[in-house]
Amino acid sequence: MIEAKDLTKRYGAKTAVEGVSFSLQPGTVTGFLGPNGAGKSTTMRMIMGLDRPTDGSVTVMGKPYAEHRNPLSVAGALLDAKGVHPGRTARSHLRALAATHSISNERVNEVLELTGLESVAHKRVGGFSLGMGQRLGIAAALLGDPQVLVLDEPVNGLDPDGVLWVRNFVRAYAASGRTVLLSSHLMSEMAQTADHVMVLGRGRIIADAPIAELLSAGSQPTVRVDSPDAIRLGELLRAEGARSTQDSRGTELLLEGIAAARVGEIAAQHGIVLHALSTERATLEAAYLALTQGETEYATDAAGVLDASTAEPASDRAATL
Amino acid sequence: MSTTTAHITPSASLTGAHSPVNGRLSFGGVLRGEWIKLMSLRSMRWSIFLMVALSFGAAAMMASAMKSYMSLSDGAIPLILVQSAAFGTVFTVLIMGVIGVLAMTSEYASGMILSSLTAVPSRTPLFLAKGLAVALLPLIVGAVSVFGGGIIAALITGDGAMTLLFSDTVLVSLLGAVLYLTLAALMSYGIGTMLRSSAAAISLVVVLLFVSTIAMQFLGMTNWEWVPVVTDWIPPTLGQSLETAAVSVPSEFGGAARMEWWPAFTGLVVWALAALIPAGILFKSRDAV
Numbered sequence: 001m002i003e004a005k006d007l008t009k010r011y012g013a014k015t016a017v018e019g020v021s022f023s024l025q026p027g028t029v030t031g032f033l034g035p036n037g038a039g040k041s042t043t044m045r046m047i048m049g050l051d052r053p054t055d056g057s058v059t060v061m062g063k064p065y066a067e068h069r070n071p072l073s074v075a076g077a078l079l080d081a082k083g084v085h086p087g088r089t090a091r092s093h094l095r096a097l098a099a100t101h102s103i104s105n106e107r108v109n110e111v112l113e114l115t116g117l118e119s120v121a122h123k124r125v126g127g128f129s130l131g132m133g134q135r136l137g138i139a140a141a142l143l144g145d146p147q148v149l150v151l152d153e154p155v156n157g158l159d160p161d162g163v164l165w166v167r168n169f170v171r172a173y174a175a176s177g178r179t180v181l182l183s184s185h186l187m188s189e190m191a192q193t194a195d196h197v198m199v200l201g202r203g204r205i206i207a208d209a210p211i212a213e214l215l216s217a218g219s220q221p222t223v224r225v226d227s228p229d230a231i232r233l234g235e236l237l238r239a240e241g242a243r244s245t246q247d248s249r250g251t252e253l254l255l256e257g258i259a260a261a262r263v264g265e266i267a268a269q270h271g272i273v274l275h276a277l278s279t280e281r282a283t284l285e286a287a288y289l290a291l292t293q294g295e296t297e298y299a300t301d302a303a304g305v306l307d308a309s310t311a312e313p314a315s316d317r318a319a320t321l
Numbered sequence: 322m323s324t325t326t327a328h329i330t331p332s333a334s335l336t337g338a339h340s341p342v343n344g345r346l347s348f349g350g351v352l353r354g355e356w357i358k359l360m361s362l363r364s365m366r367w368s369i370f371l372m373v374a375l376s377f378g379a380a381a382m383m384a385s386a387m388k389s390y391m392s393l394s395d396g397a398i399p400l401i402l403v404q405s406a407a408f409g410t411v412f413t414v415l416i417m418g419v420i421g422v423l424a425m426t427s428e429y430a431s432g433m434i435l436s437s438l439t440a441v442p443s444r445t446p447l448f449l450a451k452g453l454a455v456a457l458l459p460l461i462v463g464a465v466s467v468f469g470g471g472i473i474a475a476l477i478t479g480d481g482a483m484t485l486l487f488s489d490t491v492l493v494s495l496l497g498a499v500l501y502l503t504l505a506a507l508m509s510y511g512i513g514t515m516l517r518s519s520a521a522a523i524s525l526v527v528v529l530l531f532v533s534t535i536a537m538q539f540l541g542m543t544n545w546e547w548v549p550v551v552t553d554w555i556p557p558t559l560g561q562s563l564e565t566a567a568v569s570v571p572s573e574f575g576g577a578a579r580m581e582w583w584p585a586f587t588g589l590v591v592w593a594l595a596a597l598i599p600a601g602i603l604f605k606s607r608d609a610v
Binding site: 037045048049050051052065066067068069070071072073075076077079082084085086087088089092093095096098099100101102103107114124137140143144145177 | 341342344345346347349350351353354355357358361362363364387427428431432433434435436437438439440441443444606607608610
């Protein structure tokens, strides 16, 4: 488990992380979301004792990470996929890290096998693709069979097979009673992987909730209708209290404040043909954008610690997610 | 490479551990890890080969040249052996310096430092172990280069030179050459750790270990009083003193050493510590990236 209390990191006048507190429980996968520059990587580095907090504290399995006698068996981290000397082979890289804890060569072979790198273990890392670099980073994180996994953008650069593997792997890892914290920019991926989501905006936590709660707190479900007689149907539905969420485009209507079943009934009463009728649930992406948009507006009013990368409009940011 | 890994089910073999992983952090382990890091680079193997070849070649050249210039009767053999065996250090000290720098700066350039410090989060053992590995390399490779060079020089000189190679005066001088390489590597390691940038640190090391001699020779043309004093205390002069203090050097071969063995050794230790102590403090206190 990981517990942070009032974690703060400042670089000179710039605040990267401010007053962040959380408690990550064993048996859960926690997704870490936030715009670029929101402080996710800084927080992860502070968890692993790599950056010193300006204020506050963070413990892993009860004490600061650096105070453990066997750190690699307490927590494993993937923080920089290319964090390997390009001239070294994958196996040498892992053997050098394993040696610090007197971890056996058999274990090195196990993690190579587990991450599907056996066939390239003797190749120098300089020729690795981004995805292979990610696999090697995950292999290194697993060397000590740790209780806690901290993964920064683990699926970045992976092929679909690899993405599926990471998802199944971290789900199973948490299911065995361990703690997983992972960040990702892929909302759909996060929605399928995480139990719990923390959203960081401008160095502060703006949401910390189970994923289901975050989704239901988002916008109401939208009903999508496709009908050749959309204009007349729209008038009838608005009379029933529905609101169009956007202008009708040809035969399509997007409506809020009415259930799909009621739309069907009204259409049947008036003999209107429907080509499609569906309910669109709120997505994690929509919930995330709603949250971070609010954060942007709030923070733009507040003078002070602005980071250019988070000050861009939410619509621009959506394109990068 | 990804054909067998897509489906993982929660089970005992989830993390691939067929047996419990009983890792325990120890200084010996960290040192072993650092040694693996150094030796697993192809560039390191080339550097070692280059260093040994340079030393042997320089020793053979110097011994042949000195043998033809000097009469071997006046106790010149120890001088020939020492000058020949240590001649290569003028260049090989640069290789050692660059290795000392890169041992640390390559970790920052590649991002490897994040993995290294995750494995050794208390940091100081990592700094000490890497320093020890950086020192072991010139101790071993330097000994092979310098003593091997001595044997080559003795074979070329003949005339009982092989017996004199193992005399106290010669052995102390050759040991001086090995210690010069080692202390220069440690100083460079400290500089690399402080600056964290390969280019900046290598530039500074080349200035200290090589350019300084040339600069002081130019300045020697002035009559400024401080020039000879500073010249005595720059690393290359200290190294040369350490290599030749024990033998008498005629003026046509540069004259007597500028300093005795122990002061020269102390001077090089001070250079190394002046870099290592602030480096160790910074390494412990700074953020990892």
